[in-house]
Amino acid sequence: MKLSLFFLLLSLFSQTTLASVLAIDYGADWIKASLVTPGVPFDVLLNKDSKRKIQSVVGWKQDDRLFGSDAFNIAGRFPSDSFSSLKYLLAAPYGSESYYESISQADVVKTERGTVALKRPEGTEWSVEELIAMQFAYVRELAESSAGEKVHDVIVTVPPYFTQFERDAVVDAIEIAGLRTLALINDGTAVAVNYAMTRAFPMPEYHVIYDAGASSIRATVVSFATGSSEPNSKSGIGDSTQISVAGVGYDRSIGGTELDRRLREIMINDFQRKHGKNIRGDKRGMAKLWKEAGRVKAILSANSEAMVTVESLAFDIDYRSKITRADFEIACKDLKGQFARPIFDALAKAGLALSNVTSVVLTGGSSRTPMIQAAVKAAVGDNKIALNVNADEAAVLGAALHGASLSRQFKTKDIKVSDIGVHDIQVSYSSEAKSVNGRPRTISTLVLPSGSKTGSKKTLTFKRTDDFSVKLEYKTSPAPGYSTDILEVDIVGVGDAIRNLTDLGAIDPVVKATVVLSESGFTSVHDAIAFGEIKDDSLAGKLKEFFAGSPSSSEETTAEPETAVRDEPSASSISAPASPSPAPEKTSQRHSTISLDVQVKFPSIPPMSVPEKRHSRDRLIAVDNEEAMKRRKEEARNSLEGYLYRLRDLLDDESDTPFMKCSQEAERQKMAEKLQEALSWLHEYGDDAQTREYLDKRSVLESLERPVVHRYKEIEEFPQALNNSQMWNWSTRLFLTEAKANMTNVGQGGPQSRYTQDELDALERVLIEHERWLNEWVEKQKSVKMNQDPVILSSEMRARAKILENHLQKLVRKRPPKAPKKTLAKTEATPTTSANEADDSERTQPTAPAGDQHHDEL
Numbered sequence: 001m002k003l004s005l006f007f008l009l010l011s012l013f014s015q016t017t018l019a020s021v022l023a024i025d026y027g028a029d030w031i032k033a034s035l036v037t038p039g040v041p042f043d044v045l046l047n048k049d050s051k052r053k054i055q056s057v058v059g060w061k062q063d064d065r066l067f068g069s070d071a072f073n074i075a076g077r078f079p080s081d082s083f084s085s086l087k088y089l090l091a092a093p094y095g096s097e098s099y100y101e102s103i104s105q106a107d108v109v110k111t112e113r114g115t116v117a118l119k120r121p122e123g124t125e126w127s128v129e130e131l132i133a134m135q136f137a138y139v140r141e142l143a144e145s146s147a148g149e150k151v152h153d154v155i156v157t158v159p160p161y162f163t164q165f166e167r168d169a170v171v172d173a174i175e176i177a178g179l180r181t182l183a184l185i186n187d188g189t190a191v192a193v194n195y196a197m198t199r200a201f202p203m204p205e206y207h208v209i210y211d212a213g214a215s216s217i218r219a220t221v222v223s224f225a226t227g228s229s230e231p232n233s234k235s236g237i238g239d240s241t242q243i244s245v246a247g248v249g250y251d252r253s254i255g256g257t258e259l260d261r262r263l264r265e266i267m268i269n270d271f272q273r274k275h276g277k278n279i280r281g282d283k284r285g286m287a288k289l290w291k292e293a294g295r296v297k298a299i300l301s302a303n304s305e306a307m308v309t310v311e312s313l314a315f316d317i318d319y320r321s322k323i324t325r326a327d328f329e330i331a332c333k334d335l336k337g338q339f340a341r342p343i344f345d346a347l348a349k350a351g352l353a354l355s356n357v358t359s360v361v362l363t364g365g366s367s368r369t370p371m372i373q374a375a376v377k378a379a380v381g382d383n384k385i386a387l388n389v390n391a392d393e394a395a396v397l398g399a400a401l402h403g404a405s406l407s408r409q410f411k412t413k414d415i416k417v418s419d420i421g422v423h424d425i426q427v428s429y430s431s432e433a434k435s436v437n438g439r440p441r442t443i444s445t446l447v448l449p450s451g452s453k454t455g456s457k458k459t460l461t462f463k464r465t466d467d468f469s470v471k472l473e474y475k476t477s478p479a480p481g482y483s484t485d486i487l488e489v490d491i492v493g494v495g496d497a498i499r500n501l502t503d504l505g506a507i508d509p510v511v512k513a514t515v516v517l518s519e520s521g522f523t524s525v526h527d528a529i530a531f532g533e534i535k536d537d538s539l540a541g542k543l544k545e546f547f548a549g550s551p552s553s554s555e556e557t558t559a560e561p562e563t564a565v566r567d568e569p570s571a572s573s574i575s576a577p578a579s580p581s582p583a584p585e586k587t588s589q590r591h592s593t594i595s596l597d598v599q600v601k602f603p604s605i606p607p608m609s610v611p612e613k614r615h616s617r618d619r620l621i622a623v624d625n626e627e628a629m630k631r632r633k634e635e636a637r638n639s640l641e642g643y644l645y646r647l648r649d650l651l652d653d654e655s656d657t658p659f660m661k662c663s664q665e666a667e668r669q670k671m672a673e674k675l676q677e678a679l680s681w682l683h684e685y686g687d688d689a690q691t692r693e694y695l696d697k698r699s700v701l702e703s704l705e706r707p708v709v710h711r712y713k714e715i716e717e718f719p720q721a722l723n724n725s726q727m728w729n730w731s732t733r734l735f736l737t738e739a740k741a742n743m744t745n746v747g748q749g750g751p752q753s754r755y756t757q758d759e760l761d762a763l764e765r766v767l768i769e770h771e772r773w774l775n776e777w778v779e780k781q782k783s784v785k786m787n788q789d790p791v792i793l794s795s796e797m798r799a800r801a802k803i804l805e806n807h808l809q810k811l812v813r814k815r816p817p818k819a820p821k822k823t824l825a826k827t828e829a830t831p832t833t834s835a836n837e838a839d840d841s842e843r844t845q846p847t848a849p850a851g852d853q854h855h856d857e858l
Contacts, residue, residue: 019409021182022143022154023400024136025190026170028087028214028257030365031056032393033139034400036410037147042400044393045142053392057084058134060120065627067138072291079105079287080121085257086135087215089116089128091165091605096481103261103290105283113606115169129169129608130616133176137620140179153182155403157395158521159218160186160248160422163478164486167521168607176608176616182403184520187211187395188220189245189419191363194398195389196241196415201226205358206246206350207386208343210376211395212366214257218250219342221350221357240414246352247451248422249345252479254338256297256366262331263323264293267308270321277315285314300325301368329371339372340379349451359386363394419454421517424475425486427460429468446475447515448523457516457526464511466495471603472515472523483604489513489525490599497530497594504592506532511596528596629691636694637686643698644678647671647705661786662711671704707789714790718781721794725774725801732767732808736760739811754816763807770804 020037031054033045044052047068059071059082066074075082088100094110101108107119117127136154143151156170167184174181188209195207204225211218223244267289271279279285288310299306305324313319347354360380366372368391377385390397402417404410425448430440447458462468472486494511501509509532516526608616650659651672678697686694739760742753777792784791 019153019407020143020147020149020151021400021403021407021410022140022151022179023156023396023403024139024154025157025187025396025399026087026132026135027056027365028085028255029056030054030214030392031135031139032396033143034393034396035143035146035151036400036404036407037149037151038409040147044396045139045146047142054135054139055084056086056135057082058086058131058138059083063630065134065623067135075105075287075291076284078121079283080107080119082106082287083118083126083131085214086128086132088257089118090132091163091169092116092128093481093483093605103257105287113608113612115605127616129173129176130619132170132173133616133620134623136173136177136179137624140177152180153403153407154179155182155399155406156184157187157190157399158184159213159216159250160188160220160245160419160521161216161218161250161252161478162521163423163474163482164521164523165482165605165607172608172613175613176620178617181520182406185399185402186220186245186248186419186521187213188218188222188248189243189417190395190398190402191361191389192220192222192224192243192245192398193402193415193417194394195361196224196243197398197401197413199224199241200239201241206352206356207358208346208360208380210343210360210362210364210367212255212339212362212364212369212372214255214366216250216252216255217339217342217364217366217372218248219346220245221247221346221352240416242416242418244418245420247346247348247350248420249342249347249349250422251338251342254335256369258335259332259366259369260290260293260297263297263328264289266323266327266331267293267319267321271313271317271319274321275315275317275319277317279314282314288313296323297328297369300328301370325370332371336371336375339375343376343380354380354384357384360384361386361389363389363391365392367391419519419521420450421448421452421454421521421523422450423478424448424450425452425517425523426473426475427515428471428473429462432464432468448517452517454517454521455519457514460513460515462511462513463508464494465498467492468494468511470513470525472525485604486523487525488601488603489528490601491528492597492599493594494530494596497596498532500594501530501532501592504532505534506592507534508532525598525600528598530594530596532592534592633691633694636691637682637689640678640694640698641682643701644675644682647675647701648679651675658712659708662715663708664787667704667708671701674701674704711786711789714794715786717794718790718797721797721801722774722778725770725797728801728804728808729767729771729774732763732804735808735812736764736767752817754814755811759811763811766804766807770800773800 020035023034023036025032032052033054034043035045036042046052047054049069051069054068055072057068057071057075059066059074059078061074061078061081071082072084075084083104083106085100085104089097092100092115094108094114094116097108097116107121109117109119109125111117111127115128117125118131119125140151140154154174156174158167158170162170170184171181188211191209191211192207195209201224204223206221206223209220209222211220223242223246225242225244226239227242264286268279271277271289279289292308292310296306296308300323303325305322308319308321308323310319343360344354347357357380360376362373362376362385367376373385401412401415405412405415424446426444426446428442428444431443432440445460447460448456460470467490469488469490471488474484474486477484491511491513498509498511509530511528512531513528514526516524518524650657651668654660678701681697739753739755743755743757743760774797780791
């Protein structure tokens with residue numbers, strides 16, 4: 001279902017450009033990735049341990065950087081060097097990370113932007129974007145190893161509730177990792193795409209995608225419908241499937257992480273009750289209990305009880321206990337009513353009832369937890385529950401298919417996606433004072449209410465005569481600790497533009513600003529213009545105005561919906577329109593517009609600037625280069641160490657080995673001396689040596705061993721080289737015998753020979769010279785012992801045989817001479833005679849010798 005059927009759809013791609021698309025489902029606990037590239041089966045990307053998912057952890061063991069399970073497993077020893085659950089800290093304002101500090105032992109510090117960074121014990125600070133960029137770069141390395149080519153484009157899943165700040169942080173991390181953002185896709189929408197991959201919907205259906213992840217629980221109401229593809233559709237394959245998100249509900253305070261935290265609280269209280277010691281201040285002990293909580297939770301998902309075993313947890317105490325599922329559910333009883341609430345919130349926003357829904361599709365790792373499943377079943381009924389997608393991989397596979405559909409390199413099943421924003425976004429601005437002493441008032445207009453379609457834009461009209469500012473903001477705080485301010489836009493050049501339009505005869509010119517909600521969920525002010533209608537006093541103009549009606553001159557403060565515009569990946573990448581031009585750009589006889597300058601500011605949490613991202617990118621490249629140098633050093637040391645032990649074994653083995661046969665006593669003594677020196681040096685100075693020193697030590701010993709290896713290889717290759725030379729001697733003799741016989745037939749009235757006498761004589765001289773040289777040096781080589789250098793090299797034998805071969809092949813490939821043309825006046829041949837002559841000619845043509853045929857086979 002997930003491979004073969006998809007390849008029927010993802011079957012055609014450009015033959016001139018092979019571009020890969022990487023999809024990443026970035027979760028608080030796990031990362032799943034998928035690669036769409038020509039020639040590689042479409043599936044989940046495997047990590048270096050051949051696992052289908054990677055733990056969302058990056059850490060250090062002293063100076064060695066680790067990822068995935070390696071980084072997670074060191075938390076018990078280096079709790080402040082293992083950074084997990086970073087999704088909670090994306091764009092989080094410093095001071096709002098109290099929940100993160102309750103689940104992690106990492107040290108949190110403040111960045112210059114007012115966000116969060118994590119500090120290692122040795123003092124190095126890494127921003128959250130940099131740490132996540134390291135994980136993205138690690139996934140990219142896995143993808144490039146699988147694809148065999150560079151990977152640039154990536155699509156990343158995000159929760160639908162992610163704010164502009166969090167989406168900016170994801171894009172910043174992508175760019176720091178050296179990747180390009182193809183798109184961000186809401187994870188519920190990605191699961192919907194995966195659900196539609198192998199299904200058709202003759203009648204429209206509504207389904208709820210219930211995603212219980214580590215960091216939150218969210219529900220997405222999605223409508224599915226199937227229709228005919230448009231004639232110029234990109235896929236041109238079958239019918240078109242329309243996916244439309246109708247409503248979203250979520251709860252950011254519950255999820256798998258909260259269940260782990262409560263399970264750990266049970267262990268903490270139990271440890272304190274049994275041993276009378278408070279473990280909360282012991283970072284290593286808390287990290288060990290966190291790891292154990294995750295293990296026990298997985299066991300309780302399938303069993304009624306689980307044993308807790310942690311050796312040397314803290315205070316030299318081995319902790320052992322038993323936890324039952326009932327104890328766990330009692331600790332989480334206050335959450336029971338919240339597990340299903342996102343479903344009904346999503347239905348309410350979609351304007352639907354549960355009876356309108358075909359099924360509730362469970363996905364996300366925490367959907368396997370019995371208490372969550374029980375709460376959802378109790379709320380919607382068993383008959384609504386669907387387990388027909390892979391809970392772990394549906395989001396990343398759907399994101400990969402959607403990413404492939406956005407790329408120009410692939411043709412996919414025609415699936416059209418329509419998503420929505422989940423936050424109310426309003427525009428705030430100050431009105432112009434009515435009098436000189438009047439005070440301006442702030443006007444707030446809801447322009448993108450919750451449920452607005454992504455890819456849409458709305459235009460605001462302002463009656464202004466001077467520069468002014470517009471602020472985009474959330475109507476309410478999108479998350480605890482987050483500001484409502486998204487960005488502020490200064491619209492500059494208004495005065496000059498309005499005066500220019502007025503001079504041209506414009507009636508009540510206004511300013512129009514366009515607010516855009518991109519496909520990836522970013523909000524921005526796309527452009528701003530000064531707009532005016534020019535009065536046409538001609539007779540034709542008056543008649544046209546009479547029949548069309550006079551335009552309204554009232555001030556527009558509400559947004560008017562317009563058609564979708566192209567996606568802009570990040571608010572930080574908003575490009576300001578051209579500076580105001582003194583000359584207006586006329587769009588018709590009665591309309592005129594002038595572009596205004598749009599200057600963007602970020603009053604609360606700014607995205608990373610280009611210099612900041614470049615600096616972070618340089619930091620990561622420096623770490624990568626340092627690790628590459630370290631790997632080369634380790635490889636050089638391991639190579640030297642392995643070589644030394646192999647050489648020692650050769651020298652210690654006194655049996656009749658090829659090494660002993662091909663070496664002399666003096667040579668072995670010299671090698672033994674240098675070997676002992678190298679072993680002593682490696683033991684005493686090897687830890688602090690440089691890569692070049694390892695290579696040099698090996699090079700000295702290899703130069704001593706090289707003559708022995710050379711002799712052994714020559715002994716192995718000599719018979720084959722000799723056989724090759726003798727074969728060409730024999731083939732040339734055979735060829736000369738046949739060619740000379742053909743020359744004799746020419747003297748007796750036979751057909752003309754292909755070769756001249758000079759050519760055959762030259763070939764014979766080369767043959768004689770080769771035979772003489774070969775006989776002479778082969779005899780000399782017979783007297784050479786195995787531990788002595790050969791007097792004739794197999795390479796020289798092959799080179800001389802090649803000279804003979806080239807001479808022979810030149811004659812074999814020579815074209816036969818053309819027969820002289822016969823005129824009717826001189827010769828009248830009957831058809832029978834001509835045919836007989838042709839037969840004689842074919843019988844007397846020389847054939848390639850056996851040696852030539854053997855060469856072709858070689």
